[in-house]
Amino acid sequence: QVRVVESGGGLVQAGGSLTLSCEASGSIFSVVAVSWYRQAPGKQRDLVASITRGGNTNYAESVEGRCTISRGGSGNALYLPLYLQMNSLNPEETAVYYCKLNILSPPRVDEYWGEGTQVTVSS
Numbered sequence: 001q002v003r004v005v006e007s008g009g010g011l012v013q014a015g016g017s018l019t020l021s022c023e024a025s026g027s028i029f030s031v032v033a034v035s036w037y038r039q040a041p042g043k044q045r046d047l048v049a050s051i052t053r054g055g056n057t058n059y060a061e062s063v064e065g066r067c068t069i070s071r072g073g074s075g076n077a078l079y080l081p082l083y084l085q086m087n088s089l090n091p092e093e094t095a096v097y098y099c100k101l102n103i104l105s106p107p108r109v110d111e112y113w114g115e116g117t118q119v120t121v122s123s
Contacts, residue, residue, distance in 0.1 A: 002027065002103060002110075003112075004022065005114055006099045009117030014091055014123050015090075017086060018086050020036065020099075024101055031079075033051065033053065033101075034102075035048075035050035036069065037098045045098065068085045069083070070085065082099075084097075089121045091122065093119065094120050095119060096117065098114055100112065
């Protein structure tokens with residue numbers, strides 16, 4: 001069983017920065033992708049950023065240029081912990097931020113979610 005743990009959330013003023021961390025424990029053969037999502041109260045869970053083991057990144061339009069998902073590793077590998085740096089935060093980005101891992105367990109790829117870390121941006 002794989003356990004995913006997010007950390008780094010907290011209270012920050014508008015315009016400030018935070019770096020979230022995603023770590024995992026358990027039997028992990030190979031991490032093929034890591035994604036960050038966020039969910040505000042009463043809203044759906046939305047993708048913030050993702051990265052594949054090949055280094056391909058994808059960002060939500062709302063965070064493009066302000067967020068960076070770092071890649072721990074090189075070549076065709078992803079190593080944890082993996083970080084999401086967020087800059088110039090605004091109050092509308094107050095949400096629980098979740099990390100999702102796609103892990104190769106041959107012959108399939110399994111998906112694991114953490115329980116989330118709260119980010120609160122004050123105005």
